[in-house]
Amino acid sequence: MDAENTLIKIFNGQIVTPNGIIKNGCVIVRNGFIETVAEGNPEVNGAVEIDAMGQYVAPGLIDIQVNGYDSVSFCLEGAENTSASGNELTVSDVKKVTEGLWKEGVTTYFPTLTTNSQELLLKNFSILSKAMNDVSIRGSIPGFHLEGPYISVIDGYRGAHPLDHVRTPVWNEFLDLYKAAGEKIILITVAPEIEGAFEFIRKCRSLGIVVSLGHHNGTAEQIKLAIDNGAGLATHLGNGCANNVNRHHNPIWPQLADNRLMISFIADGFHLPPEMLQVFYKTKGVENIIITSDITSYAGLPAGTYKIKNGQSIEKTVDGNLCFSGQVGGLYGSASSLPKGVSHIMKVTECGLLNAIQMTTINPARLHNLNDRGILEAGKRADLILFAIENDQLLINKTMVAGKVVYSIDE
Numbered sequence: 001m002d003a004e005n006t007l008i009k010i011f012n013g014q015i016v017t018p019n020g021i022i023k024n025g026c027v028i029v030r031n032g033f034i035e036t037v038a039e040g041n042p043e044v045n046g047a048v049e050i051d052a053m054g055q056y057v058a059p060g061l062i063d064i065q066v067n068g069y070d071s072v073s074f075c076l077e078g079a080e081n082t083s084a085s086g087n088e089l090t091v092s093d094v095k096k097v098t099e100g101l102w103k104e105g106v107t108t109y110f111p112t113l114t115t116n117s118q119e120l121l122l123k124n125f126s127i128l129s130k131a132m133n134d135v136s137i138r139g140s141i142p143g144f145h146l147e148g149p150y151i152s153v154i155d156g157y158r159g160a161h162p163l164d165h166v167r168t169p170v171w172n173e174f175l176d177l178y179k180a181a182g183e184k185i186i187l188i189t190v191a192p193e194i195e196g197a198f199e200f201i202r203k204c205r206s207l208g209i210v211v212s213l214g215h216h217n218g219t220a221e222q223i224k225l226a227i228d229n230g231a232g233l234a235t236h237l238g239n240g241c242a243n244n245v246n247r248h249h250n251p252i253w254p255q256l257a258d259n260r261l262m263i264s265f266i267a268d269g270f271h272l273p274p275e276m277l278q279v280f281y282k283t284k285g286v287e288n289i290i291i292t293s294d295i296t297s298y299a300g301l302p303a304g305t306y307k308i309k310n311g312q313s314i315e316k317t318v319d320g321n322l323c324f325s326g327q328v329g330g331l332y333g334s335a336s337s338l339p340k341g342v343s344h345i346m347k348v349t350e351c352g353l354l355n356a357i358q359m360t361t362i363n364p365a366r367l368h369n370l371n372d373r374g375i376l377e378a379g380k381r382a383d384l385i386l387f388a389i390e391n392d393q394l395l396i397n398k399t400m401v402a403g404k405v406v407y408s409i410d411e
């Protein structure tokens with residue numbers, strides 16, 4: 001996104017910085033970048049003023065796992081696509097998702113393609129790549145996440161990924177996807193136990209791609225070797241896992257135990273019980289956790305009943321649970337965007353706002369070398385949000401990307 005040639009002063013806010021929350025502070029933005037973060041309300045000649053009274057000012061949220069939003073699915077499973085061209089993903093769909101996420105306070109996200117045919121992955125990666133030419137949205141999309149298709153074939157571990165398209169890695173096949181994506185695949189989720197996984201991980205690392213372990217039933221040894229070979233993250237730990245596992249030997253313990261591995265998890269209040277989130281938080285610590293939404297096309301839609309392709313009905317509840325009709329408490333997918341993860345992790349771990357924001361901004365930025373964002377400090381790109389907390393929920397009032405207001409609740 002092109003930086004605006006402007007001077008903006010956001011004042012009267014509670015500013016969320018890595019060193020603490022400044023009770024009454026201001027952020028001065030010049031030409032799309034943060035110039036000053038300070039206490040008080042200094043005089044700034046010629047600045048456009050934004051009064052943040054009663055609100056927090058924090059870095060824009062970063063979501064590394066977004067499958068879709070508001071009826072758009074990047075992989076076309078789930079909700080029917082409402083784009084003009086019917087069931088094909090389009091550049092305007094990508095724009096719709098990006099603008100929808102701005103309303104949720106998400107200023108950076110990784111469109112995520114999941115296990116599918118090579119043909120569809122090639123096609124949709126090329127569309128995502130084309131969308132990056134759109135100057136109005138490209139600042140919010142540093143790259144893409146490929147979740148699968150090189151994952152476990154076993155039910156439970158495989159999750160909702162279609163068995164027909166799960167496969168073992170072939171480097172040239174992946175390179176075709178990488179090229180179709182304009183070399184913008186920056187995160188890949190793989191299973192460590194599949195044939196050729198370690199060599200594949202090394203080759204991905206040589207391209208600078210972050211490798212995450214997910215949808216797998218790796219042994220402790222396989223997980224260790226995957227990390228030795230460069231895997232740095234676990235994808236939605238505790239999900240993408242069978243319901244019944246061996247109490248001693250299962251993939252969760254070794255991923256929790258290895259300090260070299262960061263973890264991501266879905267903190268929407270439905271995917272994991274509070275005790276599991278508490279243990280994950282205590283074990284890994286705030287530095288090594290990334291909260292993801294893993295949202296599908298049902299996020300951003302009103303509560304109600306929706307028909308899925310096979311004719312079955314699913315229900316989205318008022319509090320954002322997505323389940324088969326009549327099975328409230330069951331899981332169909334995720335429909336809660338990142339602010340819900342922030343408020344829920346605060347509630348179950350009592351980690352405080354500063355730490356919750358770190359797990360949705362600083363940590364994903366650090367892992368992916370997005371050095372221009374994720375922190376409110378001088379020199380960073382002015383990606384920020386203004387929000388209030390009401391009834392334990394984040395209420396996003398304003399979102400700014402590269403110094404430009406892209407969402408305002410009262411407009």
Ligand SMILES: [Zn+2]
Nearest residue numbers: 147159236240
């Ligand atoms: Zn998954």
